[in-house]
Amino acid sequence: MNLLTILMLLFATLMIIVMVTEKYGKPMDNEKQAKWSKIIMILLFALILIRILKELF
DSSP: OHHHHHHHHHHHHHHHHHHHHHHHOOOOOHHHHHHHHHHHHHHHHHHHHHHHHHHHO
16 A cells, blocks of 8 residues: 555656646757766766776775
């Protein structure tokens, strides 16, 4: 029963977030999107590298 309650709360929260971001969100221009994409790729590479080093040591 607890799992079902948690899943319903998560689904309701996700629905609210999607509705709010669709209503008030602004599309990104290409330059800003490229900048964020570059930053995210660097962060993902760093995260993978850290996880590999953590497993080795």
